Amino acid sequence: MIKVKLLDYTPEPERVVAMAARLCYSAAGAEELAERLSEEKVREMVRKMVKIGHGSTLEHASFTFGIEGVSRVLTHQLVRHRIASYDQQSQRYVAAHGFQYITPPTIAERPEAKAKYEALMETIRGVYDELTEMGVPKEDARYVLANATETKILVTMNARSLMHFFNLRCCNRAQWEIREMAYKMLAEVKKVAPTLFFNAGASCVNTGHCPEGEMTCGKFAEMIKLREKD
Amino acid sequence: MIKVKLLDYTPEPERVVAMAARLCYSAAGAEELAERLSEEKVREMVRKMVKIGHGSTLEHASFTFGIEGVSRVLTHQLVRHRIASYDQQSQRYVAAHGFQYITPPTIAERPEAKAKYEALMETIRGVYDELTEMGVPKEDARYVLANATETKILVTMNARSLMHFFNLRCCNRAQWEIREMAYKMLAEVKKVAPTLFFNAGASCVNTGHCPEGEMTCGKFAEMIKLREKD
Amino acid sequence: MIKVKLLDYTPEPERVVAMAARLCYSAAGAEELAERLSEEKVREMVRKMVKIGHGSTLEHASFTFGIEGVSRVLTHQLVRHRIASYDQQSQRYVAAHGFQYITPPTIAERPEAKAKYEALMETIRGVYDELTEMGVPKEDARYVLANATETKILVTMNARSLMHFFNLRCCNRAQWEIREMAYKMLAEVKKVAPTLFFNAGASCVNTGHCPEGEMTCGKFAEMIKLREKD
Amino acid sequence: MIKVKLLDYTPEPERVVAMAARLCYSAAGAEELAERLSEEKVREMVRKMVKIGHGSTLEHASFTFGIEGVSRVLTHQLVRHRIASYDQQSQRYVAAHGFQYITPPTIAERPEAKAKYEALMETIRGVYDELTEMGVPKEDARYVLANATETKILVTMNARSLMHFFNLRCCNRAQWEIREMAYKMLAEVKKVAPTLFFNAGASCVNTGHCPEGEMTCGKFAEMIKLREKD
Structure with a gap:
């Protein structure tokens, strides 16, 4: 959260x-x-x-x-x-044993995906701990940490x-x-x-203008239509 | 002041x-x-x-x-x-009639220089007023204003x-x-x-280091000497 | 120019x-x-x-x-x-004797205004020269220089x-x-x-959007009208 | 490399x-x-x-x-x-199947650590592929990718x-x-x-000044000693 x-x-x-x-x-x-x-x-x-x-x-x-x-x-x-x-919490100086992680909704809503995701995070935690125990410094052990951390x-x-x-x-x-x-x-x-x-x-709400061009989500076009109806 | x-x-x-x-x-x-x-x-x-x-x-x-x-x-x-x-007071939008001005100490301490300086500022005030009266917009009349304004x-x-x-x-x-x-x-x-x-x-006080090189004021060299005396 | x-x-x-x-x-x-x-x-x-x-x-x-x-x-x-x-030409280090100056069109097109403007610039040149001759350093003499310089x-x-x-x-x-x-x-x-x-x-040309609100020049509104005519 | x-x-x-x-x-x-x-x-x-x-x-x-x-x-x-x-290669838009990764020297030089590290990267590759096959978008599948990627x-x-x-x-x-x-x-x-x-x-080489204070690596102190010997 x-x-x-x-x-x-x-x-x-x-x-x-x-x-x-x-x-x-x-x-x-x-x-x-x-x-x-x-x-x-x-x-x-x-x-x-x-x-x-x-x-x-x-x-x-x-x-x-x-x-x-x-x-x-x-x-x-x-x-x-x-x-x-x-200023961000440092992975060089703060140990990440048992780190928390974020799960994207598209993964959370697919039970099989979620299971694999969670198992992987558990595996990463284990490898992180093992590496630091072997004497690998925190700043290097963190190379195994996931984007999700x-x-x-x-x-x-x-x-x-x-x-x-x-x-x-x-x-x-x-x-x-x-x-x-x-x-x-x-x-x-x-x-x-x-x-x-x-x-x-x-932008569309704030400036009345969508700068996304052909990559627009379509919301702005709808806003324009609604306005024209009035 | x-x-x-x-x-x-x-x-x-x-x-x-x-x-x-x-x-x-x-x-x-x-x-x-x-x-x-x-x-x-x-x-x-x-x-x-x-x-x-x-x-x-x-x-x-x-x-x-x-x-x-x-x-x-x-x-x-x-x-x-x-x-x-x-954000700065605008000379485009705020009229400068009778503007105040800054006098550098090297001018203030020379009576003859000071007199000429003050007379010039008075002249500029006059021209500024005349220009605006002739219809020149403030944003252009200000071209006569001195750096000292x-x-x-x-x-x-x-x-x-x-x-x-x-x-x-x-x-x-x-x-x-x-x-x-x-x-x-x-x-x-x-x-x-x-x-x-x-x-x-x-810099010399804050970092213990003078970056001015050959253009130094000499204060830092003196600080070093004083330190060595202790 | x-x-x-x-x-x-x-x-x-x-x-x-x-x-x-x-x-x-x-x-x-x-x-x-x-x-x-x-x-x-x-x-x-x-x-x-x-x-x-x-x-x-x-x-x-x-x-x-x-x-x-x-x-x-x-x-x-x-x-x-x-x-x-x-990087700008320094008025602290470069002498401004006989400086050039810019004349706004609203002044140039009014003969009386132009005459007063030019006379003032001449006066400022004189005072600048006098101050530096009296020993006022360039960095202080420049307080008399006009915005127009x-x-x-x-x-x-x-x-x-x-x-x-x-x-x-x-x-x-x-x-x-x-x-x-x-x-x-x-x-x-x-x-x-x-x-x-x-x-x-x-902005109006580049983004199809005028951010000036009530302070608009009106050009954008005209552009919109022209577009609607097509 | x-x-x-x-x-x-x-x-x-x-x-x-x-x-x-x-x-x-x-x-x-x-x-x-x-x-x-x-x-x-x-x-x-x-x-x-x-x-x-x-x-x-x-x-x-x-x-x-x-x-x-x-x-x-x-x-x-x-x-x-x-x-x-x-501008960085986007993990939202560019697929990371079979991604390459960086191995820190402190891991590369410990054979046991290296083996675990490489096995983990292989596992991550597998999970990334599985997630995308299940329909998880690239921008979310990338949450499993390691910092090392x-x-x-x-x-x-x-x-x-x-x-x-x-x-x-x-x-x-x-x-x-x-x-x-x-x-x-x-x-x-x-x-x-x-x-x-x-x-x-x-800094020590460039400015002749080490700003790291008590966290210094000691190189600067050595430089000073060497200079004093001359």
């Missing part, structure tokens, strides 16, 4: 976005900016920044997630997002980078595991910054 | 760094990490991360500064630091990027204006994260 | 993009990839990468521009693009970053000077990588 | 660095810069840029490597370097980012596999840009 915990974030993330917006367009100094904005004004300005895509203002708000119960498949995809900060990772992204992450990873074309994690992250940030993330999600 | 105000920052910035460190090297999950670290343990781990240069852990803590009373000379240098987020900027950097910024800009080879600002930023973050920034500053 | 010269670029920029694409989706090794692709196949693959927005493949091709005849207004906007590399800059961007740059800066909402430069850069890269940049330009 | 092939790079990488350096410090325009520099002058300027650490000038030269014969352990470490561009990746880095990469990954504290790859990359770039990379390598 993927666990996503919002460990830390910029206090009042929407206020800092509003302050940044106001700084650009007014003569007010930083101190004035901090004091005078009402809750309602903050929401109005944040909504405007999101709508016109004034991305720089969104970068001042950062969010740190503690993530567990995910595979190394997922983290190898995740860390390709470069405008972000990561559970890992933990700390991720920090600012709101702009998160929105782009959601564009790609909430998309139906993303793999199920990272998509599930992306939706959990989105749910977390919506709790603390509902206006900032009011329309965040896959 | 340069005004630097720490407007916002990751709450408990040192705790998040310690959590990231612990995640890398232990089997503990994110939730456990958050709960169990004492103040003293946090400080011990942060100090270690800084000393061994485990930079990724420092990135989870972010700091947002409101900066005023600085010139466009300074901001043109500042925004060259790319691992950071900026006062500007305001919001800057967010994470702790790792900040340390690199201090390495370069607290250095005696940096220009006086950005160096003054850098020291004010350093003073601000030291108040809220004293362990994280305990040895932050110019 | 803005001068944009493509000084250097990845040889065969489209081939490297095609190779990257092929690596992702086939079992072929790097060596095979390099050898077997025909010109036509390269073009076909590049066109596909651009259409489906597989941005990572576009990053392997880089372009270096030498740019002259632009103002510090422009470069202050330019260097805000952070996924790029810059001509500068030179070297810029390197990869194709993905360039496309984003064109999205924003070929847009009618960008300022005239940087837009003119962006179009010149686009013309240069089209010469050496016509398929890669076949639909590059403002 | 790790294969590193330099597939593409900025033509005359040292010349572009020298041009960038000259642009910063002289009044020459981009065109003049390109024409007038002799080979010897280029080398002299590049050497100076490297020595004084004027990193921005190094960024204009980019290098693209085709890499094969490496494990997913290595690529998961590699892609953590964020100032770089990657061979992969291919295309990497582009500019010279500055490469130098930092060598600082960390040529270091004795890096894992053997990525260190071996780093040295091969270094050998490749030295062939085409010997002055640019004349002192590139681990």
Whole structure:
């Protein structure tokens, strides 16, 4: 089970976005900016920044997630997002005896596949233990560990980078595991910054535009049809 | 007068760094990490991360500064630091009638130079006003504005990027204006994260190493001599 | 007059993009990839990468521009693009006696405005010379220089970053000077990588989508109308 | 066997660095810069840029490597370097039947360990085949693949980012596999840009400074002793 915990974030993330917006367009100094904005004004300005895509203002708000119960498949995809900060549980320094693992639904739902999968994971655990007992260092014994092996990772992204992450990873074309994690992250940030993330999600939802071309899932075409019916 | 105000920052910035460190090297999950670290343990781990240069852990803590009373000379240098987020008062949208300006000390201390400088700024103010009255848009009238013109900027950097910024800009080879600002930023973050920034500053102070080669200011050589005397 | 010269670029920029694409989706090794692709196949693959927005493949091709005849207004906007590399003529180290300057068209076309503008530039030149003669260092004398002052800059961007740059800066909402430069850069890269940049330009042209919301120039709405007429 | 092939790079990488350096410090325009520099002058300027650490000038030269014969352990470490561009052979789209794999020396040199390791890889191959035959999609079957599984990746880095990469990954504290790859990359770039990379390598070699603190390998302390003997 993927666990996503919002460990830390910029206090009042929407206020800092509003302050940044106001700084650009007014003569007010930083101190004035901090004091005078009402809750309602903050929401109005944040909504405007999101709508016109004034991305720089969104970068001042950062969010740190503690993530567990995910595979190394997922983290190898995740860390390709470069405008972000990561710290991951090390397989060089942390022993993996009796490691946990992720089972894809397409395997879990096929009993025969599931049995073979679980037996293999048990075999890998055994070989890992044997290798380390023979004196192979952890950093090398881990070469036997499967992509499925559970890992933990700390991720920090600012709101702009998160929105782009959601564009790609909430998309139906993303793999199920990272998509599930992306939706959990989105749910977390919506709790603390509902206006900032009011329309965040896959590109089609967020920008009204599907960039997948011929590889589209078809959802966007359906959205267009529904709109035309109205 | 340069005004630097720490407007916002990751709450408990040192705790998040310690959590990231612990995640890398232990089997503990994110939730456990958050709960169990004492103040003293946090400080011990942060100090270690800084000393061994485990930079990724420092990135989870972010700091947002409101900066005023600085010139466009300074901001043109500042925004060259790319691992950071900026929003700056716009000369396209905000009118600059009667703009304020920065006077370099080497000009302020020469009465004749100062007089000419101030007269020129007055002239520029006049031409700016005349141009806008003739119908020239603000975005074009600003072509007459001097580098000295006062500007305001919001800057967010994470702790790792900040340390690199201090390495370069607290250095005696940096220009006086950005160096003054850098020291004010350093003073601000030291108040809220004293362990994280305990040895932050110019490269020679921070890393015990001067990268300026033949362009060195000489301070580092003196530090070495002093050390050898002990 | 803005001068944009493509000084250097990845040889065969489209081939490297095609190779990257092929690596992702086939079992072929790097060596095979390099050898077997025909010109036509390269073009076909590049066109596909651009259409489906597989941005990572576009990053392997880089372009270096030498740019002259632009103002510090422009470069202050330019260097805000952070996924790029810059080196700019230094006002700290290079003397600005008799500097050149840029005149915005809205000023050039108003004779009275133009006269005042040119007289002011002459005055600034005089004050700059006087200050340096009094012993004010170049790095401080430059505080009097106008935003209009001509500068030179070297810029390197990869194709993905360039496309984003064109999205924003070929847009009618960008300022005239940087837009003119962006179009010149686009013309240069089209010469050496016509398929890669076949639909590059403002967002509306490139992505079929205008992100400017209520601040739109109206061009996109017109494009939609024209399309509906067909 | 790790294969590193330099597939593409900025033509005359040292010349572009020298041009960038000259642009910063002289009044020459981009065109003049390109024409007038002799080979010897280029080398002299590049050497100076490297020595004084004027990193921005190094960024204009980019290098693209085709890499094969490496494990997913290595690529998961590699892609953590964020100032770089990657395209990797996809386990979602490319079938892994009969995949190749990397064997760590500490396993290869222990016959019993080696036998168990190879048997396990055979078992994994079998399970992967069975799962895909049962209808499990490739993107999910790959959850059984080991970290050891061979992969291919295309990497582009500019010279500055490469130098930092060598600082960390040529270091004795890096894992053997990525260190071996780093040295091969270094050998490749030295062939085409010997002055640019004349002192590139681990931090101790490159900067005369070991940042590893208490986790040092001891090599730097030995270097210091040797230097003192002279």
